[in-house]
Amino acid sequence: MGSGEQRGEPGPGGGGQGQGQVKASRWALVPPPARAALEPAARPGRAEPERGSGNPGMVSIALEVTCSFVAWLFLYACCCYWNKGRSYEWSCRLVTLLHGVIVTCLSGYAALLDGPWPLTHAGSPNTALQIHVLSLTLGYFIFDLGWCLYFQTEGDLMLLHHTLSICGMIMVLGLGKSATEVNAVVFVSEITNPLLQTRWFLREMGRYHTLLGDIVDFFFVSLFLVLRIGGGALIMHAMVTSPDPSWLLKAGGLAMYVVSLGFMVEICRFVRRKMMKKNISWTGLRSVNAPVKTNGHLTAH
Helix, strand or coil: CCHHHHCCCCCCCCHHHHHHHHHHHHHHHCCHHHHHHHCCCCCCCCCCCCCCCCHHHHHHHHHHHHHHHHHHHHHHHHHHHHCCCCCHHHHHHHHHHHHHHHHHHHHHHHHHHHCCCCCCCCCCECCHHHHHHHHHHHHHHHHHHHHHHHHCCCCHHHHHHHHHHHHHHHHHHHHCECHHHHHHHHHHHHCCHHHHHHHHHHHHCCCCCCHHHHHHHHHHHHHHHHHHHHHHHHHHHHHHHCCCCCHHHHHHHHHHHHHHHHHHHHHHHHHHHHHHHHHHHHHHHHHHHCCCEECCEECCC
């Protein structure tokens, strides 16, 4: 018995060749209009399209993003119900704080541990974890942008940031690549968000002008400058110099970095004002506590 027959394959002139001829003859009997409609899937000898690709994948991603949006909206409604004595912004910032913590952990794991490395693999195909992280984040940004537009609490710079973020994530999920660098951008951007929300809550509770408030401000400014500005510059350089990412995505990434520079200007102004206030308060404190000398002798009080 031949080797082809041992593997269960028809030998030359066997049943397999006869079946192929029968299929070809039957295909020849199909009228040309019907034959054109059935091509290429039904024509003998042509490969079937790969399953699980194309529109079904986009449908599943769209469903995941929709579920994410509904989940964040439901969490916001629960926070409003549990904090009836607080403002709507209080509940929204609770959701923002939770999103910042969760997405920072997930995107950091995807960028630093799971891979691929964003500085060397920009434009690589999306992984399952990256798709889940970006879908979760996209649902939140859609919710938060709608909230900001409805309550009109944010300026043009923040609205531009949210709009660019949403467009970038939709593009990456649609193209099926470049989630590596976008996920890294999400990590360096969201890592400062919990500290930003903590500052707001401390201010609302009257505990911002304390040592805890100074510590939060220090870490917020430091992480923003080191990761979002410094790390963001490295990611942008890797994205722009790589030939794989789309030119439109490169333009969007540069626009996002310009927005980050705008935030940096505002933060530098904030730091300058705070340092001036601290200097004035320290100078006033020293002048009050310092003893007054008259002709070399302490004045009597």
